[in-house]
Amino acid sequence: MSRLMLGRTLERICKGVLLLCLLHFLIMMILYFDVYSQRFDIFSRFNNGRNGSRNNSSGAASGHHFYYYNLSRPNATSAPYLAAGEQLVPSSQPDNNHTPSPKPLPPCPENPPGLVGRLLIEFSSQMTMERVQKENPNVTEGGRYKPPDCRPRWKVAIIIPFRHRENHLKYWLHYLHPILRRQKIDYGIYIINQLGEDTFNRAKLLNVGYTEALKDAEYDCFIFSDVDLIPMDDRNLYHCYDQPRHFAIAMDKFGFRLPYAGYFGGVSGLSKKQFLKINGFPNEYWGWGGEDDDIYNRITLNGMKVSRPDVRIGRYRMIKHERDKHNEPNPQRFNKIQNTKNTMKKDGISSLTYKLVQVKKYPMYTNISVEIGKPPPRPIKG
Template identity: 55%
Template sequence: MLSLQSKWRYLVMFLGVQLVVMALLSREGYHKRVTYFFRIFRKMETGAGQAGGSHGRNHTGVDVYANLSLLTKAQGKEDLAYCPKTSPLTVGPIHVSFPSGLTLEQVERKNPLVIRGGRYRPPNCEARYKTAIIVPHRNREHHLKYLLYYLHPFLQRQQLNYGIYVIHQAGNYTFNRAKLMNVGFREAMREESWDCLFFHDVDLIPEDDRNTYTCDPNPKHAAVAMDKFGYKLPYKMYFGGVSALTPDQYLKMNGFPNNYWGWGGEDDDIGVRVSLGGMVITRPSLAVGRYKMIKHKLDEGNEINPRRFNMLAKTRQTWKLDGMNTVDYEIISRQYQPLFTNITVNIGTEAGLHPTKAPVAKLPDNPPQNQLLKELTKS
C-alpha cells in the first residue's frame, strides 16, 4: 500500500497537471478578451478623431462627389482670377467602395464639366497647375471604370487643369508598364505643355483629396500608404503605384527603363534613377497619401520577371543608355473618349519592335512648339 507521503506526492502532481491544462485552455480565451478590449479602445479613438473634424485621423470619408454639383460653367468670357493656392473644395478623407454594375456612361453623367479627351479646367477660376495623368493599361477595363469614377471628382476638388491619358498596350505580348509610361509622357507633352505628370496604376484609388496632384521641387511618390501594405511604406526607396514628376525632372533621370518585361523591378529602378539624377524622393504624410487597391489576380502576360534583380544591379551602368532617349513604339490609334484620351500603342517585345500594318494616328495640327518638345521628338 502507498504511504501517506506517496499519496500527497501523487495528489500534488495531479493538481499540477490540472493547473497546466486549465492554463492552456484559458489561453485562447484570454487573448480573445485582450483583443476585444483593444478593439473597443480603437473605436473610442476613432470616435474622438471624428469629433475633431474631417482633417483628423478619421478615414471613413465623405462622398467624393459631395458639393461638386454646385460648380457651373462660367458665364461670358471675362478674365478669371487665379484659383486659391489651397482649394476650398477639398475635404480630406474620401469614402471608397466598389459598387457592382458601374458603367462609363454613369461616370460621364456624374462629370458634366469634363470634355472630350478627359480634359477639365475649373469653371470659375483660372487653374494654377496643369497636370496630366498617365495610366498604363491592358485588359483592365473593369478597374478603369472605378479609377475614372473617383479620379475625376478628386481632381476637380483640387481645382486643377488636367487631362487623363490611358496608354493601352496592344497585342497579347508581355506587359511593360514602365515603357508605356515613357510613351505616355511623350504623347501627352506633344499635346500640351503640362506642368506635372502623374504616373498612375489603374487599380489604385486615392482616399484623401489633400494628397494634391501637383509636382514638388523633387520627384514625388504619392502612394505612400496603400491598404495592401497596411497603410505603411513597405521600404524606404519604394516608388511604386502613383508618382509625380515635372517634365524637367523626368528628362533629368532619362525617364523610365524600357527593358522590364513582366511584373516587378521597374519601380525600384526608377527610384534609383531619381538618386542618380541628383534628386531625392518627396512624399506626403502617411495620413494623407492613402490608397485603396482594387483586388485582382496577377494578369496573364504579366508574370514575375525572373531577371529583375540582375537588371537592378546594373541600373547605375544602364540608366543613361535605356530610357526616354531610346523608347521606340508605334501608335495604332488615338481616341478622344468622353472621360479620357485612349492611346493604343505597339511597344513590341523583348526581341524589339515589330511594326504593324495599322495606320499611325496623326498628331494634333499645332502641337506646342517649345524646347522640351524638340528634346522629346529627337530620334
C-alpha cells in the same frame, strides 16, 4: 371790429403761404438747372472724349490730350471726381465698339476650399461609363478639365498603363474625376493601351504616355498611376512638386504602410524638367516588378529626393484582382536594378521606340493604343 381783425389775419396767412410757395418754386428751379448743367457738362465731356478718340492724331499733333470715359460700366468714375494724380487711359476705339478686356483669373489656392478630406471608397456597386459621364458634365472630350474660376499652377497629364482592365477603369474615372476637379487642377487623362498579348511593360508604356500627351497639349507635370489604385483622401493633391513625388505611400494591401524606404510604386509624379533629367523611365523591364526601384535609383543618382504626403493623407485602396496573364514576375529585375547607374543614360525616353496604332478621344479619357514590341530572348542558363 373783430371781423376786420380776423380778415387781416387771414390775409397775412395767405400772403405767407404764397411767399413760401414762391420760395419753394425758386429753390426747385435752382436745383433743376444745377443738375441739368452737370448732366450737360458730363455729356459734353463724353462727346469730346469720343471726338478726341476719332481725332487722336490731330489732337496729339496740337498737344491736346483727349480722354475717353466709359460711363456705361458700373461704378465708373468721370474725370472731375478722380483723385489727384489719377489719369484715365486714352482709348483708340469709340464707345459703341469698346469691349472691356476680361480680368485675369487669380491663381488657384494651394489648398482648395472645396476639398472633402477622407473618402469612403468601395467597389461593390456596379459602375458604368454612362454613370461616370453623367456625374462629370464639366469634363470635356478626351478627359480634359480646367477650373473656370482660377489659374492652376500646373498643367497635368495623368498617364495610366493599361491592358484588359476596363472594369477597373470605370471605378478609377468615377472616383478620380470629382477629386481632381475639387483640387482645381488643369488636367487630361491618358490611357496607354498595350496591344497584343506579349509580356507587359509598364515603364515603357509610361514613356509612351509622356510622349503622346505632349503631342496633345503643353503639359509641364506628369502623374503616372496604376488603374487599380484609388486615393482615399482628396487632400493628396495631384500636381507636381519641387522634388519627384510619390503619392501612393500607404496602400491597404501593405497595411497602410510604406513597404520599404525606396518604394516608388503605384502612383508617382514628376515635372517635365525632372522627367528629362532622369532620361524618363527604363524601357527594358518586361513583366512585373523592378521598374519602380530603377526609377527611384535614377532620381537619387541625379541628386534629387523623393517627396511624399503625410501617411494619413497618402492612403490608397486597391481594387482586388488576379495577376494579369503575360505579366509574370521579371526574373532579371534584381540584376537590372543594380545596374541603373550604367543603363539610365542610354535606356530611357531618349531610346524609346514604339508603333502608334490609334488615338481615340472618349468623353472621360483619351485612349492611346500602341505596339511596343517584345522582350529580348532570355539568356540560356549554363
